[in-house]
Amino acid sequence: MTDSHTKPVRKAVFPVAGLGTRFLPATKVMPKEMLPINDRPLIQHVFEEAREAGIEEFIFVTGRHKNMLEEHFDFQPELEETLESRGKHDMLEKIRDSEMGAGQLFLTRQPRPLGLGHAIWCAAKLIENEPFAVLLPDVLIQAPKGQGCLKQMVDVYGQNGGNVIAVEDVPKELTFKYGIVDTGGENAPAGSSGMAVKGLVEKPDPEKAPSTMSVIGRYILQPEVFDHLSAFETGAGGEIQLTDAMDKLIGKQPFTAMRFHGKSYDSGSRLGFIEANLAYGSEDDEIGEDVKRVICEMAAKLNKDSMNEAAE
Ligand code: UTP
Numbered sequence: 001m002t003d004s005h006t007k008p009v010r011k012a013v014f015p016v017a018g019l020g021t022r023f024l025p026a027t028k029v030m031p032k033e034m035l036p037i038n039d040r041p042l043i044q045h046v047f048e049e050a051r052e053a054g055i056e057e058f059i060f061v062t063g064r065h066k067n068m069l070e071e072h073f074d075f076q077p078e079l080e081e082t083l084e085s086r087g088k089h090d091m092l093e094k095i096r097d098s099e100m101g102a103g104q105l106f107l108t109r110q111p112r113p114l115g116l117g118h119a120i121w122c123a124a125k126l127i128e129n130e131p132f133a134v135l136l137p138d139v140l141i142q143a144p145k146g147q148g149c150l151k152q153m154v155d156v157y158g159q160n161g162g163n164v165i166a167v168e169d170v171p172k173e174l175t176f177k178y179g180i181v182d183t184g185g186e187n188a189p190a191g192s193s194g195m196a197v198k199g200l201v202e203k204p205d206p207e208k209a210p211s212t213m214s215v216i217g218r219y220i221l222q223p224e225v226f227d228h229l230s231a232f233e234t235g236a237g238g239e240i241q242l243t244d245a246m247d248k249l250i251g252k253q254p255f256t257a258m259r260f261h262g263k264s265y266d267s268g269s270r271l272g273f274i275e276a277n278l279a280y281g282s283e284d285d286e287i288g289e290d291v292k293r294v295i296c297e298m299a300a301k302l303n304k305d306s307m308n309e310a311a312e
Helices: 042-052 067-072 078-086 090-098 118-119 148-159 172-177 225-229 242-247 272-280 287-311
Strands: 013-015 057-061 104-111 132-135 139-142 163-169 179-181 199-202 213-221 255-260 261-266
Touching: 013 042, 042 067, 042 132, 042 139, 042 148, 057 067, 057 272, 067 225, 078 090, 118 225, 118 242, 132 148, 139 213, 139 272, 148 163, 148 213, 148 255, 163 242, 199 242, 261 272, 272 287
Parallel strands: 013 057, 013 132, 057 104, 163 255
Antiparallel strands: 132 213, 139 261, 163 213, 179 199, 179 213
16 A cells, blocks of 8 residues: 555545436526535535544535535625624524635536536546545435544545445345445445455446445545546446546555445435435434424324225
């Protein structure tokens, strides 16, 4: 392992230039990454996960109609003054916690959404020659307090260096929807030092899938990935895929797949979004108990309705 593959991870890339077509018409003008889960937008959840993992520089790959994302992390003087004058100190704390300090936020544009790999390539000049994290804002990972998914990955990176990707098991019949890892049959639980990756396949048919472990949107990568992304080769779906460029690093650098403690939500899909809101809402200090009560009441009503239907 060379030294350059063990440098600390200080920078994170947040690709936010996609069109969010699964959420239309809600995302016709509003960025998908601004959809709220409980009391904060998706982008703030992943920002907090990155900050907790020790990230110092936050790089947004944005596109048209996405200015709201950078505004969200800016100082809002009128709002702060009003909260201060009304004595709403708890809320003021929350607002201040969502601000980025000077010199922390960096922006680059992806003129056309040509795929995740292309979005990451747009950040190459800002990353320079360092390892970096990538967090997909529409994937939320609810993890034990103080042990966010990226923090767990940074710990594994500290042991192995190189590249680390978070993986989660999916039903075998659904492998065609995900990037799937080949670990040569190795199967290590969360909390271990992970599994050596032998290959990555984008959206394989179930009969060809090398495992059921899917790549879920959290990566620690070495800058050499840009050498492969800059070829602009298109892969599955005609898009420039990050998975294809990562696959080319395997065998040349340490490459680890890590199962994490926690649960992921695909909040870029409508069902995942509702599920994430219920999950995060029910853990909220203020409204959690009420959310649980509402869920139980709805479940009881649905059960009663279906029993009545069956009896008719
Ligand atoms: P998705 O594929 O989930 O986002 O990409 P999307 O394309 O916006 O959504 P749908 O499928 O049309 O509903 C994951 C993340 O990568 C970003 C998206 O903004 C999202 O946060 N992305 C994707 C880019 O920044 N550029 C791209 O070319 C593609």
